[in-house]
Amino acid sequence: MKATVEAPANIAFIKYWGARDLDAAVPLNASVSMTLDRCRARTTVEHLPDGAEDRVELATAAGELAAAPPGFAEPVRRHLERLRRWAGVGGAFRVATRNNFPTGAGIASSAAGFAALAAAVAACLERRPEAAELSRLARLGGSGSAARSVLGGFVRWPRDDDDADGPAVQLAPAEHWPLCDLIAVVESGAKEVSSREGHRLAPTSPYFAARLAALPERRRGVEEAIRERDLERLGPLVEEEAIDLHLIAMSSRPPIFYWQPGTLEVLAAVRELRASATPAWVTMDAGANVHVVCEPADEQTVAAALAALPAVASVLRDRVGAGPRRSEEHLF
Ligand code: DP6
DSSP, X not given: OEEEEEEEEEEEEEOOOSEEETTTTEESSOEEEEEEEEEEEEEEEEEETTOSSOEEEEEOTTSOXXXXXXXXXXXXXXXXXXXXXXXXXXXXXEEEEEESSOTTSSSXXXXXXXXXXXXXXXXXXTOOOOHHHHHHHHHTTSOXXXXXXXXXSEEEESSSTTOTTOOOEEEEOGGGOOOEEEEEESOOSOOSSOHHHHHHHGGGSTTHHHHHHHHHHHHHHHHHXXXXXXXXXXXXXXXXXXXXXXXXXXXXXXXXXXXXXHHHHHHHHHHHHHHTTOOEEXXXXXXXXXXXXXXXXXXXXXXXXXXXXXXXXXXXXXXXXXXXXXXXXXXX
């Protein structure tokens, strides 16, 4: 059996930063995100009941396949082992995957990748796990944000405050509020410091305890703003949260700097847009690229302003999306 799943990246409005258990991706705080529509990982999985070894390949845009480098293949193999245990099957898997957006640059590529992998393995074994189960399976690959990518629309993870180990839950479907996420790419290479290292170092920041104390109220504000579709309320909270994440990174010991000069250029341009009455706000994950959140009516104006900046190599125009889907366009 062979199955292909396309799973989306997501952009966090309240960030997962700091883990109770790094290997199992059990977070120290609850996060809230918007699932994207166009930035996706496509993954094809085939189960080879008598196969000897798992095979992990990367597909190019032209459809060619090449063995994935060890740094990519190893976490995938470890996750396949867990998925085999979950499914109670032996044999081997052949896996091929491709992202349609820059990898490792703050566009949640591993979230999309691990969500697609878990869903494609389940599909090729003809299992139909509930969303909560799939959320847990996606996360156990080590990318916590993958827990959120199995659901569409607006998502919180973990679902319950008293269950850090729990699954993600959908707060509202994509149709609830058609927000745009315009990603200003100022750096398309992979980041130098992984999120994993960022999570590990986060508690060494002298400001980390203050961040954790401020988060419940900020998160409540974000969830209310989503419920009420109130961008004037959501925007400032999302910006404050992104700057907080980077403050923690920059004040960790040793410090981590994800920003590039282009990052600051985009931040200034978005402030200018607001000064000229275009409502748009920024957020950034663990990378230099900037996600600019706005309503569809302002998408054109914001995209044009971002594209005009010398530091911006390209603008990926995305918006809230519906979550993973099966595809018949197999990669092999
Ligand atoms: C800053 O451990 O899920 O994006 O495996 O790199 O996707 P990756 O990271 P993960 O941490 C995510 C960190 C973040 C914030 C977030 O998405 O919540």
